[in-house]
Amino acid sequence: MQVQVFEDYDTLSRYAADIFLEQIKKKSDSVLGLATGGTPEGFYRHLITSYKDQKLDFSRLRTFNLDEYYPIKREHPQSYWTFMHDHLFAYVNIPTSNIHLPNGETTNVDAECNRYEEEIGANGGVDIQILGIGENGHIGFNEPGASFDSRTRMVELTKNTIQANSRYFDSVEDVPRHAITMGIASIMQSKKIVILAAGVKKAEAVAKAIQGEITEAMPASILQKHPDVIFLLDKEAASLLNHN
């Protein structure tokens, strides 16, 4: 596992985008695993800048997002589908057919989860995955206690996550109580993982994920077992790491 600490959020975000650029240079039809949340917004801004500077071509890339609220309409302002369009897809030349997110409108959740896993497999698996980390250590919407063997499925959000995400909704009551998320085993199958954390609110989860016990109580701790993972942190998020 590699860990890099940056002076500020923008430098961290640019570094993450550069890792993706390297991957795409090597394989122009890479399968990108994408994430939502506040943390990757800077990363997406840098990808868009690289596209505008003609350093990046999205036409052959395929993307799979980690998760989507359930139930939620695709066009809902807070759906992850809308997030991805507003923060990336609307600004780059990715064909709509190459974009994949779990369908938050499905009436058959189990079939949707199986379809999503199969589609990732049919595309050869994720080459490079961007991840954020929840204040409680969640990755995707795999909350503490989620099985390390979990695959794409519907999950119930914890109070902590509903509260943290309520900043994007009119009120806490409006936050969906469920989501469809790639499982921990699905995430671990990605060939390379880049995980971002910024701000002091993430410091405890980051320290436990990197230096703590590997336990299902701290979902991100499983990353210690991944053969190619890099944590990109700002100083605040790194502030509880033990340097001995």
Ligand SMILES: O=P(O)(O)OC[C@H]1O[C@](O)(CO)[C@@H](O)[C@@H]1O
């Ligand atoms: O980057 P943020 O907004 O702090 O979110 C952290 C994590 O929480 C989620 O938004 C889900 O609650 C994840 O998608 C994200 O990785």
